Amino acid sequence: MIDIGLDDMRNWFGFGVAGNFAGHLEQAGEDADFVNVSSEGSAPKGIFPWYAPGTDSFLSEFPLSTDAVVLPDQTDGPLNLQIEPEVGLACQVVWDGDTVVTLRPFALGAFNDCSIRRPGAPKISHKKxxxxASKGVAPTFFEISDLTPDGPTATLRLVCYLHSDGEEHAYGVDSPLIGYSYYGEVLLDWIVERLANQKGSADTPLEDVGALMVASGHPENVLIGIGATRYTPLGESTFLKPGDRAIVRVYDTESEASSELNQLVR
Structure with missing residues (x-):
């Protein structure tokens, strides 16, 4: 295990993968956002930014917390926030000029890609x-560089709970990491290709994440939310409120090791 402090991540770039677990977009009511996005087979829909340090936009605000979700002061609609239980993958970035050529993973841990459900938002990042404290990341990660399906992550699983009004409820379906649609080298190669070629357009919720990384000064490291798993029926229909606790855990079925995120909603 390895501890990674929030201050260490302030110069990292943060982005996510959309549609990398079968059924999640439909449960979140976001599948309609991607009607103009084509993807091949079981491939994810695309990548989206949630933290771009040094840029002149709302994405330059550091959103990560290890212990809290702070509700927004106001939104342009209902305050419907959901936990998005994910694996956060820490990678070193290898650049060739303005192009990312390789992502080298070195750690993974529990990540909450908490989202406001904003139907019709022009870009995914506007919900992120x-x-x-609009995002959550565990303070302790698994120190892992091998993501092969039969490698050290083969025994890892991701689970999510909501503690509300004195009761704890299963919020996300307990899922194996290798259950992601794209995982390991297949996922990393696909992300590198998307960073080079995904340009975004007005009729899709996607953006040119590669250009944003360049604008952020060619960051040496990235934190990638590799996709949210499926919700339980309660998770699909329940939004966060003050006083709740959002718990996301990556755990090893063959040991007591775990990466846990526990956030108080306020």
Whole structure:
């Protein structure tokens, strides 16, 4: 296990993978956002930014917390926030000029890609970063560089709970990491290709993430939310409220090791 402090991540770039677990987009009511996005087979829909340090946009606000979700002061609609239980993958970036040529994973841990459900939002990023403590990441990661399906992550699983009004409920379906549609080298190669070629357009919710990384000063490291798993029926229909606790855990079925995120909603 390895501890990675929030201050260490302030110069990292943050982005996510959309549609990398079968059924999640439909449960989140976001499948309609991607009607103009084509993807091959079981491939994810695309990548989206949630933290772009040094840029002149709302994405320059550092959104990560290890212990809190702070609700936005106001939104342009209902305050419907959901936990998005994910694996956060820490990678070193290898650049060739302005092009990312390789992503080298070195750690993974529990990540909450907390989202505001904003039907019709022009870009995914508009649902992702509303200021400090709008995202969650565990303070402790698994120190792992091998993501092969039969490698050291083969025994890892991802689970999510909501603690609300004195009761704990299963919020996300307990899922194996290798259950992601794209995982390991297949996922990393696909992300590198998307960073080079995904340009975004007005009729899709996607953006030119590669250009944003360049604008952020060619960051040496990235934190990638590799996709949210499926919700339980309660998770699909329940939004966060003050006083709740959002718990996301990556755990090893063959040991007691785990990466856990526990955030108080306020």
């Amino acid at each position: 970063n509303w200021g400090p």
